[in-house]
Amino acid sequence: xxxxxxxxxxxxxxxxxxxxxxxxxxxxxxxxxxxxxxxxxxxxxxxxxxxxxxxxxxxxxxxxxxxxxxxxxxxxxxxxxxxxxxxxxxxxxxxxxxxxxxxxxxxxxxxxxxxxxxxxxxxxxxxxxxxxxxxxxxxxxxxxxxxxxxxxxxxxxxxxxxxxxxxxxxxxxxxxxxxxxxxxxxxxxxxxxxxxxxxxxxxxxxxxxxxxxxxxxxxxxxxxxxxxxxxxxxxxxxxxxxxxxxxxxxxxxxxxxxxxxxxxxxxxxxxxxxxxxxxxxxxxxxxxxxxxxxxxxxxxxxxxxxxxxxxxxxxxxxxxxxxxxxxxxxxxxxxxxxxxxxxxx
Numbered sequence: 001x002x003x004x005x006x007x008x009x010x011x012x013x014x015x016x017x018x019x020x021x022x023x024x025x026x027x028x029x030x031x032x033x034x035x036x037x038x039x040x041x042x043x044x045x046x047x048x049x050x051x052x053x054x055x056x057x058x059x060x061x062x063x064x065x066x067x068x069x070x071x072x073x074x075x076x077x078x079x080x081x082x083x084x085x086x087x088x089x090x091x092x093x094x095x096x097x098x099x100x101x102x103x104x105x106x107x108x109x110x111x112x113x114x115x116x117x118x119x120x121x122x123x124x125x126x127x128x129x130x131x132x133x134x135x136x137x138x139x140x141x142x143x144x145x146x147x148x149x150x151x152x153x154x155x156x157x158x159x160x161x162x163x164x165x166x167x168x169x170x171x172x173x174x175x176x177x178x179x180x181x182x183x184x185x186x187x188x189x190x191x192x193x194x195x196x197x198x199x200x201x202x203x204x205x206x207x208x209x210x211x212x213x214x215x216x217x218x219x220x221x222x223x224x225x226x227x228x229x230x231x232x233x234x235x236x237x238x239x240x241x242x243x244x245x246x247x248x249x250x251x252x253x254x255x256x257x258x259x260x261x262x263x264x265x266x267x268x269x270x271x272x273x274x275x276x277x278x279x280x281x282x283x284x285x286x287x288x289x290x291x292x293x294x295x296x297x298x299x300x301x302x303x304x305x306x307x308x309x310x311x312x313x314x315x316x317x318x319x320x321x322x323x324x325x326x327x328x329x330x331x332x333x334x335x336x337x338x339x340x341x342x343x344x345x
Contacts (some may be wrong), residue, residue: 002029005244006113006143008068009237010040010124011050011094012085013215013222017336018123018237020211023058025339028245033113034064036106040124040168041081042089044070047124048102053094057214066109067102068128072169080158084225091218107132110139120146121244123237125165130172133179146181149240151258151272152188153325159267163188166260167270174260183321184243185258187272190250191239193329195232198223200337207341242332243324252326255319257281274323282310285317 005022009015023032035055037047048067055063071077081089088094103109110132120143122129129146132139140146150165150173158167166173177183201223205216223233242249257275261268275281286294294313298306 002031003245004031004033004115004118006033006036006115006118006120008036008038008120008122008124008128009047009051010038010042010081010089011047011054012041012081012089013091013218014235014237015041015123016050016054016090016215017219017235018241019054020058020215021238021336021339022121022241022245023060024209024211024342025245025335027335030245032060032063033115033118034066034109036066036068036109036128037102038068038124038128039070039077040165041085042087043077044068045099046088046094048099049097050088050090050094052099052102053090053097054211054214056097057211064109064113065099065102066106067099067104068106069131072125072127073130073171073175078168084222086218086221091221093214093218107135107139111136115139115142117144118142119144119244121241122146122148122150123240125169126150126172126176127169130169130175133175137179140179140181144182145184145244147184147186147240147244148176149186149191149237151185151260151274151323153272153274153323155188155192156271157188158270161268162270163272166272170260170262170270173270173272174262177258177260177320180320184247184253184324185321186240186243186250186324187274188236190252190324190327191236192234193327194236194239194332195234195329196223196333196336197233200333201233203337203341209340209342212340238336239327239329239332242335243327249332250324250327253322253324256321256323257284257317257319258321258323259284276323278310278314281314281317281319286313
């Protein structure tokens with residue numbers, strides 16, 4: 001039986017590579033139920049055009065598409081994605097594409113899809129998903145898994161502590177994580193190990209797949225910018241897609257309580273606080289002073305059951321995600337290159 005997917009994307013270069021790989025790989029049979037576009041790497045209008053351009057390159061004009069939310073829940077849209085994705089998200093590859101048939105109500109779009117038991121792959125800011133949660137949370141609870149590219153335990157990308165998708169719209173990430181959905185969070189810690197080489201990019205350009213040749217130029221321009229900053233050729237969305245397709249691609253997955261910093265402080269905007277151990281989670285739930293008071297009670301009150309008190313505190317706010325901290329990067333790269341350079345569409 002085919003595995004069914006919906007993709008929510010701010011369709012930039014790495015998003016396009018991820019969706020192209022998902023659609024062309026032959027390790028698992030998949031059915032692409034729909035794609036919703038969101039702002040992030042570029043405007044929602046350009047992201048929508050890029051979705052249609054990619055689907056055309058894949059010869060998948062049958063896939064329903066929705067144009068979603070145009071900016072964050074609070075504040076204004078950042079254009080920082082233009083640095084590596086170009087002014088329209090894919091360095092001109094979607095220019096002139098007709099996106100008029102896109103659904104304009106993203107909540108209605110999710111209500112209409114047959115998503116029972118399917119996987120939702122969220123590659124951009126979580127603004128679309130937050131809009132659906134606020135309007136109809138049941139529409140997302142029908143998914144068996146929601147694989148989110150976002151957050152970081154140790155290694156930020158936008159700031160030293162904040163990953164880009166959560167930084168773009170921390171309020172949306174907070175709304176979605178608070179909804180107690182079946183979330184697998186693919187963190188910056190996991191995907192930073194995955195990189196392509198210049199030889200890999202050359203193979204895309206010279207390969208037989210039309211979609212690989214279509215993406216070769218924007219992928220190379222993305223790489224040119226990242227190399228100027230001394231960065232490896234990371235394409236994070238490919239890793240999230242690999243985990244969504246096959247959970248065993250992740251080598252370190254742990255249940256966690258995840259919160260997002262939504263305050264105005266620029267250095268910590270969008271920081272994900274990931275509590276893995278009971279001691280980390282306890283302080284997140286109770287606060288340091290309250291934990292200190294519990295310990296004081298244990299020391300001074302005869303018969304005080306500190307274990308029960310800690311357990312009751314943790315039960316008030318249980319884990320809300322499975323957090324991916326590491327992946328088999330070599331396996332992901334091999335799978336990606338095998339699919340994208342094989343003959344076919």
